[in-house]
Amino acid sequence: MKWGLKPRLILAFVTIIILPIVASVLFLSVVSSGIEARSGNEDELDLLLTQVKDTVEQNAEYLAEPDLFYEKVRPLLKKYDVGLQIFSPNGESLFNSADYQPSQESSILLERLGKFTVDVTTQGQGKLSAEIQANSLSVPPFSQFKEIIYAVIGAIVTGLAVLGALVLLWTWYLSRTVLNPLKEIYVATEEVIEGNLDYKIEYRKQDEIGRFIHGFDLMRNHLKKSTEQQQQYELARKQLIASISHDLRTPLASIKGYVEGLEDGIARNEEMQKKYYRVIKSKTDQLDRLIEDLFEFSKFELEQLSIEKSLVNSREFFREVFQVAQLEYQDVDLVLADPLPSVSLNIDGGRMKQVMANLIDNAVKYGGTNIVMKVERLPGFVQASIKDNGQGIDGEDLGSIFKPFFRGEKSRSRESGGTGLGLAIVKYIIEAHGGEIRAESHPGKGSEFVFTLPMYVK
Structure with missing residues (x-):
């Protein structure tokens, strides 16, 4: 039987009052019976x-x-x-x-x-x-009075002795089960303040203090995880600054070099000039993507990434997304699986086009030459998937690809100019619509990104 703190305090209070009285009465009863036996029948x-x-x-x-x-x-x-x-x-x-x-x-x-x-x-x-x-x-006959006086004094002494023993016993017990744990909590608090988030309090009882300590440990563990995440976040931020500095410097250096080449007349014919202009445009597009990702993520961090929903037809929406992607990626075998479900979706069309464009762009960027876009109707949801035959994602990276600033080894291409923010923004937009997103991949066999959107119900 597990006793809580309140029952133990009540038990201590009752025993300290009752047991000394019981001990005194028992002592007095025993001694009185002896006095009566010695006095005989005659008064x-x-x-x-x-x-x-x-x-x-x-x-x-x-x-x-x-x-x-x-x-x-x-x-x-x-x-x-x-x-x-x-x-x-x-x-x-x-x-x-x-x-x-x-x-x-x-x-x-x-x-x-x-x-x-x-x-x-x-x-x-x-x-x-x-x-x-x-x-x-x-x-x-007056000796009986003396014996009675001694009996009363003995009963009082016995009661006081029992009282003293109980006070010492309960003081020790409550000190061990209440005061010591409270001291441990104080020490643990000091340790947490000093930054030691691994300090554990050893207390096994499932009483009020035990539940308080359990809550304290939950808070400590949560704080520890938050601190570790913050440290990882800061590390990723520092890495991002270093990476972005390089990513921005590289296309800028290329643009500067080609512009100087044009100024110096190195591109002497029209064909070479057009080549220089194409390179400059490619590098400015790369810079534009970098800056756009950073701008979007800054709004995402400040929770200012606006979501303006309206009703759209799923078939019309996804067909339009597919047709735009076909025009942009003419060198890729892009397939839209039929049939397309026709249901109402309450979404931000612009943001969802951003999601689709990001997923298709990633599939193309990392080796996908055959990309299948599929949309299905599930109970209460529409499920969309983008499947490619690209290089795939390592298993150790698969669980981190939606984290801000994460860039796996295979995606650290300076040509792609990725910031590691695109999929984090995609995940934020999907979840802001009440959906979920996941990724499945096998290195060398391609990847599949699957997300859901709730159907509109009147």
């Missing part, structure tokens, strides 16, 4: 009071002579070690044994427990009052 105190009453009645005639009266009652007083004082009906003291026992001890305890009064009826003196005062609690 010695009643016997004493009866004997005092009888003795005073029998010797009341000697009260006029206190010395003689003392001699008559002295054996009884000595036997029980008590003092005797007799008062007349009007409260006058007729006899006081203290006059004959000057060494008599006195204490508050004796005053409270060892003083008794009995009424004595005499013929000559009338109704007298005899007050008995014990001189000691060591002689029966």
